[in-house]
Amino acid sequence: MDILYINQLIVMSSVGIYDWEKNQLQKLIFDLELTCHDKFFVSNTDMSNYLDYTKISNIILDTINGKHFLLIEYIAEEIIKILMEKFSVISWIRLKVDKPNAVCNARSVGICIERENKILSL
Numbered sequence: 001m002d003i004l005y006i007n008q009l010i011v012m013s014s015v016g017i018y019d020w021e022k023n024q025l026q027k028l029i030f031d032l033e034l035t036c037h038d039k040f041f042v043s044n045t046d047m048s049n050y051l052d053y054t055k056i057s058n059i060i061l062d063t064i065n066g067k068h069f070l071l072i073e074y075i076a077e078e079i080i081k082i083l084m085e086k087f088s089v090i091s092w093i094r095l096k097v098d099k100p101n102a103v104c105n106a107r108s109v110g111i112c113i114e115r116e117n118k119i120l121s122l
């Protein structure tokens, strides 16, 4: 299985369920892994049609910037939805979202979700 990954992407985000969280940005850290339709990575010689980790990183940033999300779960679902809409070759995504400063006695808290793309195409 071929995997494209992005590790420890840090995004200052407006996120949280409490009122005070609407007035300040907090650090979130993203770890993303994704796979594609069979052999997409190795057989894809078309430079107009490769999966660009820079573009994917920017999509994560653009999804979050300028909006407030109540739960990190909502951020993760939104990012995965957008990535699967934009890149129909993606077959599976695992996205981990860390909120490192949320619980003072924990190094980090967060979620990790995995989704499969039901509508695949090349």
Ligand SMILES: Nc1nc2c(c(=O)[nH]1)N=C([C@H](O)[C@@H](O)CO)CN2
Residues within 6 Å of the ligand: 015, 016, 017, 018, 021, 070, 071, 072, 073, 099, 101, 102, 103
């Ligand atoms: N499952 C979740 N639990 C909690 C979240 C969350 O996003 N997902 N958020 C909070 C608060 O916003 C907290 O991070 C404030 O420090 C609490 N629980």
